[in-house]
Structure formats: C-alpha cells, structure tokens
Amino acid sequence: MKPTDSLEIGRGFVLKNRSLLAAMTNKQSNEDGTLSNEEINWLVRRAKGGFGITTTAAANVTETGRGWEGEMGVWGDHQLPGLTNLANQLNETKTISLVQLFHGGMRAPVSINEVQPISASENTEPGMDGVHTREMSEDEIHSMIESFTQSALRCQKAGFHGVELHGAHTYLICQFLGSKTNRRTDDWGGDLHSRSKFLREIIRSIRKNTDPNFLIAVRISPIIEKAGIYLDDSLELARILCGMEIDMLHISCWDVFQPVEGDELGPSLTKRFREVMRNNIPLISTGAVWTSRDAKWLMDEGADIVGVARVGIAHPDWPKHLIDENYEPQRPPFSVEHLENVELSPVFIEYMKRWKNFVEK
Numbered sequence: 001m002k003p004t005d006s007l008e009i010g011r012g013f014v015l016k017n018r019s020l021l022a023a024m025t026n027k028q029s030n031e032d033g034t035l036s037n038e039e040i041n042w043l044v045r046r047a048k049g050g051f052g053i054t055t056t057a058a059a060n061v062t063e064t065g066r067g068w069e070g071e072m073g074v075w076g077d078h079q080l081p082g083l084t085n086l087a088n089q090l091n092e093t094k095t096i097s098l099v100q101l102f103h104g105g106m107r108a109p110v111s112i113n114e115v116q117p118i119s120a121s122e123n124t125e126p127g128m129d130g131v132h133t134r135e136m137s138e139d140e141i142h143s144m145i146e147s148f149t150q151s152a153l154r155c156q157k158a159g160f161h162g163v164e165l166h167g168a169h170t171y172l173i174c175q176f177l178g179s180k181t182n183r184r185t186d187d188w189g190g191d192l193h194s195r196s197k198f199l200r201e202i203i204r205s206i207r208k209n210t211d212p213n214f215l216i217a218v219r220i221s222p223i224i225e226k227a228g229i230y231l232d233d234s235l236e237l238a239r240i241l242c243g244m245e246i247d248m249l250h251i252s253c254w255d256v257f258q259p260v261e262g263d264e265l266g267p268s269l270t271k272r273f274r275e276v277m278r279n280n281i282p283l284i285s286t287g288a289v290w291t292s293r294d295a296k297w298l299m300d301e302g303a304d305i306v307g308v309a310r311v312g313i314a315h316p317d318w319p320k321h322l323i324d325e326n327y328e329p330q331r332p333p334f335s336v337e338h339l340e341n342v343e344l345s346p347v348f349i350e351y352m353k354r355w356k357n358f359v360e361k
C-alpha cells in the first residue's frame with residue numbers, strides 16, 4: 001500500500017489518495033461564526049493541492065460553546081450561505097469534504113460566551129479565569145445531542161460529504177470520555193461504556209437523521225492523563241465505535257513516531273489501534289508527518305489514511321508530491337512571505353506565530 005493509492009471508504013465514496021488535511025483552527029471566521037473569504041480560500045487551496053479528504057476547522061454547534069475568537073460556526077442558518085460556498089468549491093476539486101463539529105465545554109470562556117461554561121462535571125481549565133463549569137442536566141445533554149444533529153444536518157444541506165466529531169483534545173465530547181473530567185453518577189458517567197454514551201448518542205442521532213450516504217468520522221485522543229483518558233480505555237472505545245455506523249476513526253497522536261510511555265519497546269499507537277479495529281473501518285492517524293517516507297511508514301503501521309496539519313499549511317500541494325518517494329518538504333520556520341504565497345491571510349499568519357518556531361522571527 002502506498003500513500004498515493006485510492007481507497008474505498010464506504011457509502012459509495014472512493015478517496016483519490018490516502019491524504020487528509022486535519023482540522024485546523026485558523027481564527028479567520030467572522031464574529032457571528034460565518035466563514036470569511038480568507039478561510040474559504042485557505043481550505044480550497046489545500047483541496048486543489050490534492051488532499052483526499054479536507055477537514056474544516058473545529059466548528060461550533062452552539063453559539064455559547066465557543067473556545068476562541070474567529071471560530072467557525074455551524075449553529076445557525078445564517079451560516080449556510082458561506083458553508084454552501086465552501087462545500088461547492090471543495091467538492092469541485094474531488095476532495096471529500098468534512099466539517100469538524102465541536103463544543104468547547106469547560107474550554108468555552110465566559111469572556112467570549114457570557115455564560116458559565118458547561119461540562120460533564122464541575123471542572124476548571126487553566127486560562128478560564130477560575131470559573132467552574134456547571135454540570136450539564138439530563139435535558140441539557142439531550143439538547144446538546146440535538147445541536148450536534150442539527151449542525152450535521154446543516155452541513156449536509158450545505159453540500160458537505162460528512163462530519164468529523166471532535167472527541168479529542170479535551171473539548172466537550174472528550175470531557176465526557178475522560179474519567180477525571182466526567183465524574184457523573186448517572187447513566188452518562190461511570191465506566192467507559194457510560195462515559196462514551198454522549199458520543200454514542202450523537203453518532204446514533206446524526207446517523208438516524210442524515211442521508212444514508214452522509215459520512216461520520218470520529219476523532220479521539222488516545223491518551224490525555226489530565227482528563228483521565230488512558231490508552232486501554234481508548235482502545236476499548238475504538239472497539240465500541242467500530243461496532244457502530246461510523247465511517248472512519250481518527251486518532252490524534254501529535255507525534256505518531258513517539259513510543260508509548262511505559263511500553264517504549266511495544267508497538268506504535270497506530271499499530272495498537274489497527275489491531276483492535278475491524279478492518280472495514282478506515283483508521284486515520286495524525287501527528288508529525290512531513291515526508292513521503294513518514295507517510296509510508298505510518299501506512300505500514302496500519303493507518304489507512306495519513307492525516308497532516310502543519311505541513312499542509314506550508315505546502316498546500318503536499319499530496320501531489322507523494323508520488324516522489326524521497327519527497328522532503330522544507331520544514332519550519334517559514335518566512336511571512338512564504339506563508340502569504342500559500343494563501344495565508346495576515347490573521348492566520350499572526351495566529352501561527354503562537355505555534356513554536358513555525359514563523360520566522
């Protein structure tokens with residue numbers, strides 16, 4: 001198998017290659033969550049660069065769950081024209097287009113949302129001005145599942161091929177999954193099966209309400225100790241999710257080459273997930289891939305689809321270069337001029353200065 005091979009992913013879709021542009025927040029959306037032309041241009045440029053799948057930035061399913069300024073939203077019909085414009089342009093490139101759905105939960109500050117943050121349990125997060133989250137009531141959980149569903153329906157109406165549920169990086173879905181962030185004693189907390197109920201109900205509801213060919217991918221973090229996300233649970237979660245009607249499972253590894261702490265000589269994270277997953281569910285793995293050799297190595301470890309983020313910012317035609325097995329793209333830091341030439345707006349370049357060593361000083 002090679003990164004340039006096509007892949008059938010079910011629901012009648014065939015990926016033209018194994019590359020996926022992972023979700024990247026870029027702060028370019030308007031105040032009301034509508035897409036700006038800059039955000040549309042940045043994504044369409046990557047899709048034209050040949051990505052098999054193009055994922056949008058994390059997009060919020062409610063107005064009051066926002067994690068940061070300039071965040072993309074899918075909570076209202078006022079966002080439909082921009083979403084439709086983006087979906088149309090992406091789909092013309094023959095990429096598979098996904099919107100990443102999320103809610104900030106305990107990471108949705110009062111300063112932005114003007115309401116006390118909500119989560120699975122009462123939690124605090126550094127940088128949240130010491131404000132405790134409120135534990136969500138049963139009714140609020142059901143209404144949140146409905147918000148995810150309505151947002152997915154809006155994405156479908158706009159013309160996207162599907163959604164990726166953001167269950168990683170300690171946002172709301174992940175807060176339900178973590179044993180430290182979810183200390184509920186009702187049906188929505190307790191063992192992994194109960195902690196995953198929120199995610200499972202979102203999947204079930206979206207599947208029930210969307211068209212049969214609407215794709216559902218799920219992104220999870222294999223390990224986040226501070227939230228109580230541990231590898232054994234995450235592998236069990238992968239098994240559970242593979243028994244549901246999802247189309248892809250995405251593990252966010254940050255560094256796919258890093259050995260697993262405590263079992264440094266054991267298999268890679270990617271290999272461990274592949275071993276527990278059913279073969280018909282494609283595995284996407286992402287983190288620190290830059291070269292053709294990296295991509296090939298990750299596929300040899302069992303990834304069906306290779307996710308990239310940072311290399312796709314600097315090198316929008318990355319997938320096209322994979323034909324060259326020795327391709328080694330330039331690494332950071334990048335000059336502002338380089339980034340301007342690859343369709344990054346001043347707002348996005350400013351944001352990338354916060355990512356260590358990405359932009360030249």
Ligand SMILES: Cc1cc2nc3c(=O)[nH]c(=O)nc-3n(C[C@H](O)[C@H](O)[C@H](O)COP(=O)(O)O)c2cc1C
Pocket residue numbers: 022023024025026057058100166168169219252253254286287288289307308309310311355
């Ligand atoms: C600028 C930037 C924004 C990101 N925003 C998101 C996001 O909105 N949702 C998400 O799941 N991951 C986000 N990530 C994480 C990436 O999807 C990816 O997992 C991570 O950067 C590791 O991949 P890489 O080494 O190829 O960059 C972001 C990463 C970057 C660099």
